[in-house]
Amino acid sequence: MEIIKENRRKIENIFAICILTVFMGQIYITPYAYGFRLSLAVLILSLFLLYFKDYNEILICILVGFLMFIFRSLITFLSYGNHSFIGTILIYLPVISFYVSFGILFKLLEVRNKINNPINFMLSLWVCDSFSNLVEAFIRKIWTLGNFDKTVILIIMMGCIRTIITYMVFWMSNYYVRRFKNDQREKQLKELVLFTSHLKTELFFLNKSRNDIENTVSLIHDYYHNVKSPDLKAILLKVAKEIHEVKKDYLRVIAGMEAAFNKEDPLNYMSNKDILYIIKDNMLKIAAKHNKQIDLSIYYDTIFTTKEFYQLISIINNLAINSIEAIDKFGKIKIDCYNDNNIVKFIVWDNGEGIRKDKLLDIFDAGYSSKYDKITGKMSSGVGLTHVKHIVENYFNGSIEVESEINKYTKFIVKIPYSKLVGGQK
Numbered sequence: 001m002e003i004i005k006e007n008r009r010k011i012e013n014i015f016a017i018c019i020l021t022v023f024m025g026q027i028y029i030t031p032y033a034y035g036f037r038l039s040l041a042v043l044i045l046s047l048f049l050l051y052f053k054d055y056n057e058i059l060i061c062i063l064v065g066f067l068m069f070i071f072r073s074l075i076t077f078l079s080y081g082n083h084s085f086i087g088t089i090l091i092y093l094p095v096i097s098f099y100v101s102f103g104i105l106f107k108l109l110e111v112r113n114k115i116n117n118p119i120n121f122m123l124s125l126w127v128c129d130s131f132s133n134l135v136e137a138f139i140r141k142i143w144t145l146g147n148f149d150k151t152v153i154l155i156i157m158m159g160c161i162r163t164i165i166t167y168m169v170f171w172m173s174n175y176y177v178r179r180f181k182n183d184q185r186e187k188q189l190k191e192l193v194l195f196t197s198h199l200k201t202e203l204f205f206l207n208k209s210r211n212d213i214e215n216t217v218s219l220i221h222d223y224y225h226n227v228k229s230p231d232l233k234a235i236l237l238k239v240a241k242e243i244h245e246v247k248k249d250y251l252r253v254i255a256g257m258e259a260a261f262n263k264e265d266p267l268n269y270m271s272n273k274d275i276l277y278i279i280k281d282n283m284l285k286i287a288a289k290h291n292k293q294i295d296l297s298i299y300y301d302t303i304f305t306t307k308e309f310y311q312l313i314s315i316i317n318n319l320a321i322n323s324i325e326a327i328d329k330f331g332k333i334k335i336d337c338y339n340d341n342n343i344v345k346f347i348v349w350d351n352g353e354g355i356r357k358d359k360l361l362d363i364f365d366a367g368y369s370s371k372y373d374k375i376t377g378k379m380s381s382g383v384g385l386t387h388v389k390h391i392v393e394n395y396f397n398g399s400i401e402v403e404s405e406i407n408k409y410t411k412f413i414v415k416i417p418y419s420k421l422v423g424g425q426k
Contacts, residue, residue, distance in 0.1 A: 014060060017048045021064050022071050041068065042102070042129055046166045047173075053112055061103025065096040094139040101132040115170075122163050130159035190278050193270075197313040206254050213247045270309035272300055272337050272344075272421075279313060279335065283320045293330050300337040304344075306421040311391055312346075318384045319348040319412045326352025326410060342418040349411045355404040363402065364389040388414075396420045 024044045045064060049057050069092050077088045105128040114121040133155040217240055224236045276298040287294040306312060316335065323333045327350060334349040355363060364385050392398045398416035403409075 010055065013052065014055065014063065017045070017052070017060060018064050018067050021045045021048070022067050040162075043162050043166050043169070045099075045102070046106075046125060046129075046162075047170055049106060050112060050115065050170055057106045057112075058100075058103040061099045061106070062096075065099030068099065069093060069095045094136050097139050098132045098136040101135045102128050105131060118167065122167050125166060126159050126163040129162055130156050133159065190281060193278060193310070193313065194282055194317065197310040197317065210247065210251065210254065213243060217243050217247065269305040269307055271303055271305045272312075273303050275306075275309055275313055275316070276300060276335060276337060279316050279320055282317065283324060283333065286321065287324055290324070291329070292324065292327060294324065294327060294333055295331070296333045296335070298335045298337075302337070302339040304339075304418075304422050308396070308421055311395055312421070315388050315391055315414060316346055316348065318388045319346075319414070322384060322412075323348055323350035323352060323410070326350055326354070328353070339418065344416045344418050344421055346414040346416070347411060348414075349409060351409050354406040354408055354410055355402070356406060357404075360402055360404065364400075392416065 021041045021044050024040045041064075045061070049055070049060065072092045072095065073088050076091070077085055109124040109127065111121065111124045111128065114124055134152065137151060137155065220236050220240045220243070224233055224240065227233050227236065280296055280298050283296055284294070287296070320333065320335060327333075332351050334347070336345075336347040336349075338345045338347070389400055392400045392414055396416045397420060398414060400415070401413045403411045403413070
């Protein structure tokens with residue numbers, strides 16, 4: 001089935017190539033001899049032969065030649081009543097010789113393999129173009145109809161011009177295709193980094209939960225040995241077994257995630273500059289998704305590379321999302337990075353709704369949230385800032401502070417020792 005679809009697609013593409021080439025053949029000049037044309041069809045045909053490398057160039061050129069011959073013959077016969085049908089055919093029959101010659105030379109000179117060598121490429125294509133036109137001119141016996149020397153010079157000049165234009169169009173199209181692909185790869189890489197950052201953060205807290213579970217099981221066992229009531233012992237034992245099963249599930253998930261992360265990562269280091277720009281792009285997308293117009297700026301007074309970019313992205317990303325949620329429709333967010341006496345400071349500032357002073361100490365508590373969906377009334381889970389604080393303090397041995405005034409601003413200040421971040425080349 002797939003082979004049939006592939007063959008059908010090839011046939012459709014070849015048909016489209018032939019039709020477009022035939023129509024472009026109507027843009028031409030006619031030097032000295034009626035029926036002999038120098039058109040743009042060769043330029044279009046050359047580009048198609050270069051793009052569709054797995055298509056047989058000789059077959060395509062033969063098809064184009066026959067279609068060009070039929071099309072021109074019909075147009076001339078129907079448009080001019082003073083031509084007989086046989087006479088019209090004889091005028092345009094030599095057209096086939098041009099395209100057959102072009103296809104054979106294109107194949108023999110291996111034009112497709114010379115794309116990376118501009119001089120050889122253009123010389124080969126020039127030979128294909130000029131020699132094929134000379135073959136057609138010879139069959140038409142152009143020397144009997146006009147100044148043959150001038151015709152040859154015109155054929156060579158037109159071949160040169162068409163070759164240069166073909167190369168320029170091909171180079172420009174390739175440039176923009178490569179640029180588009182690079183942009184797509186960069187976009188995918190940014191999304192992958194953000195996704196991996198989220199997963200690594202979750203793995204960090206899964207490991208923390210595993211330790212909490214082990215401590216809980218140990219505590220239950222202590223109670224089990226100290227409790228005298230058989231009924232209570234049975235309950236504690238059942239609870240311990242259930243928690244142990246949960247622990248085994250956690251271990252399976254953790255082992256799977258760690259195995260995936262232990263595979264060779266193409267990204268070993270990332271600069272703080274790249275981290276900030278990735279977060280900026282992500283925040284602008286989130287703001288647009290929520291119909292918010294936000295002026296987001298970034299600043300850094302130093303550039304360094306770090307192996308801990310996933311955790312760092314998770315921290316700043318969470319704080320920036322918090323800032324977006326604090327802004328109603330319009331606002332500003334600033335993300336700055338400073339190196340202050342070997343302490344790296346990341347400052348996330350917004351001019352949103354702010355936080356009451358009596359709530360500043362509570363915002364890092366698990367489950368606390370002052371935000372809710374105005375449409376559904378659903379409260380936020382309140383785990384983002386808790387995670388941020390835990391990563392900053394327990395993973396980086398750093399600290400986090402917050403300053404705020406209602407309806408004026410909120411500023412989070414993350415301080416991390418320079419030695420905990422820096423790696424790679426400065």
